[in-house]
Amino acid sequence: MLRNKRILIGVTGGIAVYKVVDLVSRLKKQGAEVKVIMTEHATEFVAPLTFQTLSKNVVYTDMFATLSNMDVEHISLAKWADLIVIAPATANTIAKIDLGLADNMLTTVLLAKRSPVMIAPAMNTYMLNHKATQNHLKNLAEDGFIILPTDEGVLACGDAGSGKLLAPEKILEAIQDHFTVKDLEGVDIVVTAGGTREPIDPVRYIGNRSSGKMGYAISEAARKRGATVHLISANSSLEVPSGVDYIPIETTEELYKEASRLFDTCDVYVSPAAPADYRPKVFHDQKIKHKDQENLTIELTSNPDIIKALSERKKDQVMVAFAAESEKLVEHAKEKLKSKHVDFIVANNIKKKDAGFATDTNIVTIIDKDSAVDYAKQTKKDLAEIILNKIVKCLE
Ligand SMILES: Cc1cc2nc3c(=O)[nH]c(=O)nc-3n(C[C@H](O)[C@H](O)[C@H](O)COP(=O)(O)O)c2cc1C
Structure with missing residues (x-):
């Protein structure tokens, strides 16, 4: 997503400069082109050579340095950038940007800017809460600067509170979010x-190996692409993506109840969850004791077929089903496609290495009424984007 995006990083003189070294490295790994400007005080914390080596570009520290070409550097840098990110942003530089001062390379480039600017403040809690800093941040936000939040915790000075630089991976996420095309704006997705888990007694249940990774990846990617996301989550321990409507449930019947409640008003229904086909017919109020009997028989009764039931109520919704198969992948998926009236099926062979439950990767075939396309092994995050691209086409 960041391939060939031109990102200009402004580094100012705070203790968190070392974390921005990691940010630059992450951006390069994502394929971004990175240039770095450091204030004179920033160079007290990390040498320009570190940023130069990682960004594979000259680091700008001095407005009046004679560079190899004849460009007016502060203007050409401002023109070059697709996005300017100031991290860490000191109280001093934040104040200068708001006041429109241009006394070093960074602040001068910012006066000549043509691209959006993201500011990641980092400072002592008292500096951050100072009326002047707060006023400057408010003014900058009103002027369209993207102000990232700070983290809370123990600061380098030993005080505890807000003001820590947002973690590099979170800054990277904000940058990716910025460049994400919002092609699912206004779309309601379940x-x-x-x-x-189907309870047997107060202690035991019948469950399966699904971790929730695929559904969480789709939820997060859809939210970033602008969708309103309702995540019905069965027993997953994953971190809930921010900004989604999180609906925790335990059993297949609960899943059905929540899906049924949301279905008529949604535009898209995507169901990578693994509901149980059967549940114990009787729930034992007390824990079943081993000594009671030599053999134990648990009678099972059928659970509702959620996809089938919902597809009978389908109007314009795009419906995507998942099939975890251990044999005859395409054949079984095609049967499911017909019987359940869904738009397409994401099928994976759970017997393949690095595919299926609880892995970060999957190997799938996407089957619709016209085609069956095989996808080589990829991360569930990348697969989420592929599935959403296909959903966007179906919505068109
Ligand atoms: C060890 C040390 C750590 C500092 N950390 C910060 C900081 O995290 N945030 C901040 O706003 N200022 C911090 N300062 C103060 C700035 O370096 C100072 O205000 C400087 O003028 C900022 O210049 P610049 O904005 O041009 O980089 C620190 C100073 C020192 C000596």
């Missing part, structure tokens, strides 16, 4: 995730 995503199911995880594996249901």
Whole structure:
């Protein structure tokens, strides 16, 4: 997503400069082109050579340095950038940007800017809460600067509170978010995730190996692409993506109840969750004791077929089902496609290495009424984007 995006990083003189070294490295790994400007005080913390080596570009520290070409450097840098990110942003530089001062390379480039600017403040809690800093940040936000939040914790000075630089991976996420095309704006998506648990007694249940990784990846990617996301999550221990409507459930019947409640008003229903086909017919109020009997028989009764039931109520919704198969992948998926009236099926062979439950990767075939396309092994995050691209086409 960041391939060939031109990102200009402004580094100012705070203790958190070392974390931005990691940010630059992450951006390069994502394929971004990175240039770095450091204030004179920033160079007290980390040498320009570090940023130069990682960004594979000259680091700008001095407005009046004679560079190899004849460009007016502060203007050409401002023109070059697709996005300017100031991290860490000191109280001093934040104040200068708001006041429109141009006394070093960074602040001068910012006066000549043509691209959006993201500011990641980092400072002592008292400096951050100072009326002047707060006023400057408020003014900058009103002027369209993207102000990232700070983290809370123990600061380098030993005080505890807000003001820590947002973690590099979170800054990277904000940058990716900035460049993400919002092609699902206004779309209401229900995503199911995880594996249901069907209780036997107060201690035991019948479950399955689904971790929820695929459903969580789809939820997060859809939210970033602008969708309103309802995540019906069965027993997953994953971190809930920010900004989604999180609906935790345990059993298949609960999943059905929540999906049913949301279905008529949604535009898209995506169901990577693994609900149980059967549940124990009787729930034992007390824990079943081993000594009671030599053999134990648990009678099972059928659970509702959620996809089938919902597809009978289908109007314009795009419906995506998942099929975890151990044999005859395409054949079984095609049967499911017909019987359940879904738009397409994401099928994976759970017997393949690095595919299926609880892995970060999957190997799938996407089957619709016209085609069956095989996808080589990829991360569930990348697969989420592929599935959403296909959903966007179906919505068109
Ligand atoms: C060890 C040390 C750590 C500092 N950390 C910060 C900081 O995290 N945030 C901040 O706003 N200022 C911090 N300062 C103060 C700035 O370096 C100082 O205000 C400087 O003028 C900022 O210049 P610049 O904005 O041009 O980089 C620190 C100073 C020192 C000596």
